[in-house]
Amino acid sequence: MVFKRRDRRPIWKIVVDFIYPRGGWGRAAQYVKHRLRRLPDTPEKISRGIAAGVFTSFTPFYGLHFVIAAIIARLMRGNILAALLGTFFGNPLTYIPIAVAALGTGYWMLGIPFNAGLLGFETVDTPRICGLGCQFSNAFYDLWHNFTAMFTPEMADWRGLRNFYREVFYPYMIGGVLPGVICGTASYYLSVPLITAYQKRRQKALRAKLDQLKKKTRAVDDAP
Known part of the structure; x- marks a missing residue:
């Protein structure tokens, strides 16, 4: 390859x-x-x-x-x-801010009280709960356990996946739309002038190189 x-x-x-x-x-x-x-x-x-x-x-x-x-x-x-x-x-540098924005917005849009303990911020008013890492771990464990249960005597258990969907995935999916649209729109309007200016400078530099090459070619052709 x-x-x-x-x-x-x-x-x-x-x-x-x-x-x-x-x-x-x-x-x-x-x-x-x-x-x-x-x-x-x-x-x-x-x-x-x-x-x-x-x-x-x-x-x-x-x-x-x-x-x-x-x-x-x-x-x-x-x-x-x-x-x-x-x-x-x-x-990895932006996952936490993105998760905070998406989950916070999602819980707000769904009218559900947001427990900061989900993001690992434990206070007196926010008792310790299963955080994001724990939620993802439980969901993947349920997927793997229930897949292997089809070939073993084990019983399928969907509690971890249900909690993950209810407390993380669904609010994240709903809440990610608004900040995603805002950041995506901002990136578009910031990118257009920057890329336009860069492409114009690059085209100008390429034309200058081409002109220099033409001059050298003429000089060689005109030489006795």
Whole structure:
């Protein structure tokens, strides 16, 4: 395979690189920005793709963000690669703020009192409950346990998955729409002028190089 890595990384290395990529998140952000600017498409289409990716970061469909962002970008007639890069708006540095915004908005829209203990903020008025990590763990355990139960005498148990859906997934899905639309719209209007200016500078630099090449070619042709 042409794109296959020569050095096979162990699982722990993949996890570490995901949480803190080689060179730091600053370098990773610079790489994403550089790739977005150099995409061969109009600023509007690239920006619509970015908006789709940013919006997708506020959805609870972890593991499917690339697929969802690509579908939304296609519906919006945006650049699909820009949408995939835009999903990096959701990363280990922003997951907590995104979760706070999405869950808080979701509980507010559903008219349900929000318990800050869900995010690990335990106070006198917010007794300790199963937090986000615990909720995700219980949901995945239920999925695996109930799958294996089909082949063993074990009984299926959906309590953890039901609690996860009621306390996390549904409020997150509902509440992520508003901040997702706000951030996606803001990213669009910020991206259009930046990408437009970059593309104009790049085109000007390419024309200057082409003119220099033409001058050198003429000088060679005119030489005795």
